[in-house]
Amino acid sequence: MALLETRKLNKRFGGLQVTADVDFVLEPGELHCLIGPNGAGKSTLFRLILGEYQPTSGQIFYDNSDITQLEPHDRIRRGISVKFQVPGIFKALSVRQNLEIALQHHLEGLSLREEIERHLDFLNLVADAGQPAGNLSHGQKQWLEIGMATSLRPKLLLLDEPTAGMSPEETYATGEMVRALQTEGMTVVAVEHDMNFVRQVASRVTVLHFGRIFAQGSIDEIMADVRVAEIYLGHGHGAERHA
Amino acid sequence: MFDAVVGFLYQFGDASAFLVLCASGLAIIFGMMGVINLAHGEFIMAGAYMTVTVAKLGAPLPLAIACGALFAGFIGILLERLVIRHLYGRPLDTIVATWGISLIASQGTLILLGPSLADISTPLGSVQIGSLSYSVYRFVLMATAAAILAGLYLLFNFTRFGVLARATIQVPDMAEALGVNTRLIYSLTFGIGAALAGATGGLYAPTMTLVPTMGAQFITEAFVTVVTGGGDVFVGTAPAGVILGFIRAAMTTWQGQLAGQIGLLIAVIIVIRVLPRGISGLILRERT
Amino acid sequence: MSRRSLFLRLASRLEGPQTLGRGRRFWIGAAIVLALTAAYPLVTDSYTVGNTVYFFNWVFMALGLCVIWGYGGALSFGQTAFFGIAGYAYGVITLNWGADYGLTLWATLAAVALSAIVAAVLGYFLFFGRIRGVFLGIVTLAVTLVLERFMAQTAGPEWHIGSARLNGFNGMNGMPNLTIPWPGDDGPLVLAPDLPLYYFVLALLVIVYLALRILVNSSFGNVLVAIRENPERATMLGYDVRKYQLAAFVIGSSLAGLSGVLYTSWGQYITPSSMGITAAALPIVWVAVGGRSDLTATLLGTILLIGGFQALTVYGSQYALVAMGVLLVVTVLLAPEGLIMALAFLPGRLFRARARETA
Numbered sequence: 001m002a003l004l005e006t007r008k009l010n011k012r013f014g015g016l017q018v019t020a021d022v023d024f025v026l027e028p029g030e031l032h033c034l035i036g037p038n039g040a041g042k043s044t045l046f047r048l049i050l051g052e053y054q055p056t057s058g059q060i061f062y063d064n065s066d067i068t069q070l071e072p073h074d075r076i077r078r079g080i081s082v083k084f085q086v087p088g089i090f091k092a093l094s095v096r097q098n099l100e101i102a103l104q105h106h107l108e109g110l111s112l113r114e115e116i117e118r119h120l121d122f123l124n125l126v127a128d129a130g131q132p133a134g135n136l137s138h139g140q141k142q143w144l145e146i147g148m149a150t151s152l153r154p155k156l157l158l159l160d161e162p163t164a165g166m167s168p169e170e171t172y173a174t175g176e177m178v179r180a181l182q183t184e185g186m187t188v189v190a191v192e193h194d195m196n197f198v199r200q201v202a203s204r205v206t207v208l209h210f211g212r213i214f215a216q217g218s219i220d221e222i223m224a225d226v227r228v229a230e231i232y233l234g235h236g237h238g239a240e241r242h243a
Numbered sequence: 244m245f246d247a248v249v250g251f252l253y254q255f256g257d258a259s260a261f262l263v264l265c266a267s268g269l270a271i272i273f274g275m276m277g278v279i280n281l282a283h284g285e286f287i288m289a290g291a292y293m294t295v296t297v298a299k300l301g302a303p304l305p306l307a308i309a310c311g312a313l314f315a316g317f318i319g320i321l322l323e324r325l326v327i328r329h330l331y332g333r334p335l336d337t338i339v340a341t342w343g344i345s346l347i348a349s350q351g352t353l354i355l356l357g358p359s360l361a362d363i364s365t366p367l368g369s370v371q372i373g374s375l376s377y378s379v380y381r382f383v384l385m386a387t388a389a390a391i392l393a394g395l396y397l398l399f400n401f402t403r404f405g406v407l408a409r410a411t412i413q414v415p416d417m418a419e420a421l422g423v424n425t426r427l428i429y430s431l432t433f434g435i436g437a438a439l440a441g442a443t444g445g446l447y448a449p450t451m452t453l454v455p456t457m458g459a460q461f462i463t464e465a466f467v468t469v470v471t472g473g474g475d476v477f478v479g480t481a482p483a484g485v486i487l488g489f490i491r492a493a494m495t496t497w498q499g500q501l502a503g504q505i506g507l508l509i510a511v512i513i514v515i516r517v518l519p520r521g522i523s524g525l526i527l528r529e530r531t
Numbered sequence: 532m533s534r535r536s537l538f539l540r541l542a543s544r545l546e547g548p549q550t551l552g553r554g555r556r557f558w559i560g561a562a563i564v565l566a567l568t569a570a571y572p573l574v575t576d577s578y579t580v581g582n583t584v585y586f587f588n589w590v591f592m593a594l595g596l597c598v599i600w601g602y603g604g605a606l607s608f609g610q611t612a613f614f615g616i617a618g619y620a621y622g623v624i625t626l627n628w629g630a631d632y633g634l635t636l637w638a639t640l641a642a643v644a645l646s647a648i649v650a651a652v653l654g655y656f657l658f659f660g661r662i663r664g665v666f667l668g669i670v671t672l673a674v675t676l677v678l679e680r681f682m683a684q685t686a687g688p689e690w691h692i693g694s695a696r697l698n699g700f701n702g703m704n705g706m707p708n709l710t711i712p713w714p715g716d717d718g719p720l721v722l723a724p725d726l727p728l729y730y731f732v733l734a735l736l737v738i739v740y741l742a743l744r745i746l747v748n749s750s751f752g753n754v755l756v757a758i759r760e761n762p763e764r765a766t767m768l769g770y771d772v773r774k775y776q777l778a779a780f781v782i783g784s785s786l787a788g789l790s791g792v793l794y795t796s797w798g799q800y801i802t803p804s805s806m807g808i809t810a811a812a813l814p815i816v817w818v819a820v821g822g823r824s825d826l827t828a829t830l831l832g833t834i835l836l837i838g839g840f841q842a843l844t845v846y847g848s849q850y851a852l853v854a855m856g857v858l859l860v861v862t863v864l865l866a867p868e869g870l871i872m873a874l875a876f877l878p879g880r881l882f883r884a885r886a887r888e889t890a
Contacts, residue, residue, distance in 0.1 A: 052763075071771070072766050072767065073766050073770055073771045076766070076768065077769045082767050084763075084764075084767075088767065089761070089764065090756075090757055090761055091760065092760055093548070093756065093757070093760060094548065100753060101754065101757045101765075102768050104753060105768065105770075149767075152768065152769065279665055326860060326864065330864075333867075335664070335665075335668070336863045336867055338606065338665070339815060339859055339862075339863050340859060340860050342812055342815070342856075342859060343855070343856040343857065343859025343860040343863070344856065345856070346812075346852050346853065346856030347853050347860070348856075349852075350849040350853045350856065351853055353849045354847075354849050463673075463676060463808075470669055499684075501680050501681075504680055505680050508673040508674075508676055508677045508680075509673075509677060511669065511670070511673050512670050512674065512677075515666045515669065516660045519666070
């Protein structure tokens with residue numbers, strides 16, 4: 001039974017069709033990557049799943065229930081979590097407090113404090129725990145946010161360009177971490193541009209183009225697909241653009 | 244019956260003209276630049292005071308009003324350079340700072356120039372329609388409101404400055420990259436907004452008593468109109484002025500002055516809730 | 532959970548990331564300030580005592596705005612609306628039914644409860660309607676002004692609730708002071724602006740201050756500042772942002788209502804000008820200039836500013852208002868976190884600057 005399923009999901013902004021007839025199915029335990037040229041609608045799809053945008057038409061099913069009308073915070077409480085492209089942490093608050101806010105959801109007292117320390121240790125942020133989170137390096141901020149997103153113990157984790165701005169070493173470490181999350185039972189969907197990362201983690205890849213699903217398959221199948229190369233290079237005319 | 248209809252139309256036109264005039268300057272500053280200027284009423288007061296002072300020196304009224312507008316515009320540019328420019332992107336702080344400026348301006352004027360200024364009389368007398376007489380000057384104001392809207396439209400759509408200003412405000416980095424002096428554009432645009440306020444003050448000066456706190460009468464109506472209208476001056480402020488003018492006139496005719504004011508305030512509360520981007524948002528159907 | 536550990540848990544929240552001041556030195560200092568404040572009436576005359584109570588009355592409203600704006604990030608101009616609602620409610624109840632049997636205290640509760648209810652309704656409209664930022668300010672200002680203008684035109688005799696006439700511009704007066712029923716021959720204790728009222732309000736202030744410290748340092752406070760910093764991220768951590776903002780708004784507005792009741796019972800009058808545009812600006816000034824993101828800074832800042840303005844008003848209210856305007860502009864440009872806050876951190880900054888030079 002699919003963990004996440006979108007049926008005929010459409011989103012228009014005025015005259016612009018950003019998401020077109022997307023039937024996206026995600027099995028539990030998958031490590032799925034969403035790729036596609038800029039403007040293909042990848043981030044929009046995330047925002048639709050999260051409930052930040054309401055679809056123009058179509059439905060979203062999560063864990064066997066229709067969540068299309070559900071408020072974002074309710075979807076989070078059901079086990080979806082997200083890490084945004086631009087680090088969405090609380091910059092003026094301390095690193096420790098950032099984690100506390102994430103963890104106090106389901107923990108309190110002594111176990112809360114212990115779990116915060118565990119996370120600080122895991123994220124290598126013990127030394128900076130008292131600093132305002134805005135003072136961290138870019139990579140550290142990304143990791144903190146991933147830490148906060150995973151601390152909710154989600155069933156489905158959405159990562160929007162998790163390795164943006166990271167060095168190759170950091171990217172590899174992030175890839176290993178994502179794979180470790182999968183072995184703990186998390187299903188992960190990541191929007192990515194870095195093909196090395198995609199190759200490192202993905203079991204399946206979906207290519208979006210002009211808001212439609214253009215191609216799906218394993219990373220090797222996708223890399224071998226000539227049409228995919230074309231849409232990246234710009235002479236692809238894959239899906240017709242709806243005005 | 245005829246009298247009642249004409250009377251209502253007169254009230255309606257008068258209220259709409261008032262709203263459009265006091266809102267136009269604020270619409271540019273808030274609508275286009277996103278700056279909340281709670282000192283808007285004081286720009287109006289400055290224009291009124293300067294207009295009356297110049298008129299008393301013997302100048303004809305239109306010239307005096309122009310002086311009032313220029314004076315207010317000049318102060319606006321000064322203010323933008325000293326204070327406002329440091330607060331772009333900080334709307335709540337802008338509210339607090341401009342409120343402070345409003346206090347300094349109104350109370351400072353009270354200290355320096357006393358509780359009131361000798362006023363000038365309304366020119367042009369009155370005309371008889373049906374069995375009631377109406378002030379001709381008020382009709383002039385209605386015409387002026389329409390003329391100012393037309394002038395703004397021409398300015399922002401057909402002049403080099405206007406197009407540059409709109410570009411700068413919408414995408415400042417791009418404009419800067421293209422060599423536009425964005426700082427100057429911001430100053431001038433703010434100055435134009437202030438000058439419009441000054442003109443409003445000058446235009447209404449012959450019809451009011453001039454006290455340092457006269458700005459307060461304009462600021463609420465101005466904000467209500469701008470917020471109802473939304474971001475665009477032409478597709479927003481103008482229709483908003485007309486619609487709110489209608490509401491104002493209707494409430495006033497039905498229940499009196501205070502009811503008119505209350506009606507406007509309630510209207511803005513409802514509009515913010517129902518049409519978060521105002522009328523222009525509805526018409527232009529922006530991203531929700 | 533035993534009562535003892537609940538007390539300890541609450542006490543541990545008196546300090547935390549959301550409030551300045553921690554450790555022995557702070558609390559000893561606070562205790563000294565409290566002791567001096569309690570001793571103050573012994574060295575001054577009755578008028579000054581009554582006047583100081585007048586200052587204290589406003590602090591609740593300022594603390595309320597501090598919670599809504601400083602911690603929650605929502606600029607509400609509506610504090611004076613709730614001030615007025617509660618003030619008039621107290622007046623209506625006590626003018627109709629008198630001050631016996633502790634009725635003034637019940638009236639206080641009822642008036643504050645009314646503020647809370649109205650705040651809940653308005654807050655629902657605002658936050659569940661996703662109204663934010665500037666527009667929140669405009670709507671709350673509009674509400675305050677509507678109330679003011681409405682009350683201002685209630686001059687005729689047909690405007691009354693029971694035997695209490697609303698009285699338009701001139702406002703309602705003659706309502707009784709707070710009266711505490713006291714057993715024995717001396718009869719009930721009437722809290723006129725003098726010693727007993729002073730200690731009553733001071734005690735209230737201490738309780739409210741400590742309670743708010745616990746609140747903002749609790750998990751509720753954590754979420755509130757998270758919402759202020761990054762509402763999207765707070766939502767994505769599973770918090771219903773609207774409910775938290777509504778809760779903060781109701782708490783803050785109720786405190787404004789408390790100020791309203793205390794003011795009305797202190798001076799035995801309430802007028803629509805308490806909800807006018809100048810009145811609406813005052814809490815903004817105190818909180819902005821004092822230091823909106825901290826309770827202690829707001830507390831100290833408010834008392835200093837009100838005292839300062841009162842001193843200036845002697846020369847003429849226009850000078851006080853000009854000074855207020857200057858303070859606002861200077862604060863925003865030079866010390867947006869608040870002047871008191873800036874002064875508190877100044878020694879630290881100077882010290883660090885020196886250390887860098889000598890290093």
